[in-house]
Amino acid sequence: MKNKKVIYFLLPVVVLLWGTIFYKIYQSTNNDNQAIIQMPSQVTQNDSYKLDTFFLLNNYQDPFLKDIKVASQPNKKKETAKKVEKPKQDAKPIKWPNITYGGIVVNKNSKQELVMVMINGTSHLMKNKEMQSNIQLLEVTPDSILVSYGEEKKYIKK
Numbered sequence: 001m002k003n004k005k006v007i008y009f010l011l012p013v014v015v016l017l018w019g020t021i022f023y024k025i026y027q028s029t030n031n032d033n034q035a036i037i038q039m040p041s042q043v044t045q046n047d048s049y050k051l052d053t054f055f056l057l058n059n060y061q062d063p064f065l066k067d068i069k070v071a072s073q074p075n076k077k078k079e080t081a082k083k084v085e086k087p088k089q090d091a092k093p094i095k096w097p098n099i100t101y102g103g104i105v106v107n108k109n110s111k112q113e114l115v116m117v118m119i120n121g122t123s124h125l126m127k128n129k130e131m132q133s134n135i136q137l138l139e140v141t142p143d144s145i146l147v148s149y150g151e152e153k154k155y156i157k158k
Helices: 002-029
Strands: 099-106 113-119 122-126 135-140 144-149 152-157
Touching: 099 144, 099 152, 113 135, 113 144
Parallel strands: none
Antiparallel strands: 099 113, 113 122, 135 144, 144 152
């Protein structure tokens, strides 16, 4: 008998609580009389913006290196760089042939690298420091090669 009195008291409290929750959810999703705010049609620009300037004061001790002593580096005197004038070249620039880099072919047994280079539409397999059609292969990297033609050097990418 005692348990029935508690149930009769708590059941209306629970129903009232859940009813309030559902009413607030319904009210927030179905709000027909919302306030309509009209924005002004012209936006005024304020040209007098003030830049925020500040300076950091980094004169505090490093918290991670407080126990470690860092050896100070001796003051190095600034060396003034002397300007060296390069002689002006009146020679016309060299017209390079059309060069494309195809890739590297490696022989597994001898570990020898051959580079696939196409010069003016003709395919060549070249070793490092080899010359083909007046073009010398100087340096090989996986994504580019350094070639020289006459006195000039140029990197060619894949």
